[in-house]
Amino acid sequence: MGTMKSECVHAxxxxxxxxxxxxxxxxxxxxxxxxxxxxxxxYMSPVEYEEAHAHQPLAx
Numbered sequence: 001m002g003t004m005k006s007e008c009v010h011a012x013x014x015x016x017x018x019x020x021x022x023x024x025x026x027x028x029x030x031x032x033x034x035x036x037x038x039x040x041x042x043y044m045s046p047v048e049y050e051e052a053h054a055h056q057p058l059a060x
Contacts, residue, residue, distance in 0.1 A: 003032075 014020035034047055041049040 003036075 009020075009024065012023075014023070035045045037043045037045055038049075044052065
């Protein structure tokens with residue numbers, strides 16, 4: 001949560017809870033979950049990981 005606070009929420013003023021919830025949701029879904037690197041994926045973003053493994057056959 002510290003990353004989200006520093007990149008999305010810190011020093012921001014929202015007009016109401018709905019606006020805050022929408023911007024936090026957009027940050028998580030559009031940036032954090034898709035573009036941030038993950039150690040479990042070999043330090044690639046989910047998008048990079050999917051592109052790298054898109055054409056590999058599935059294991060039986």
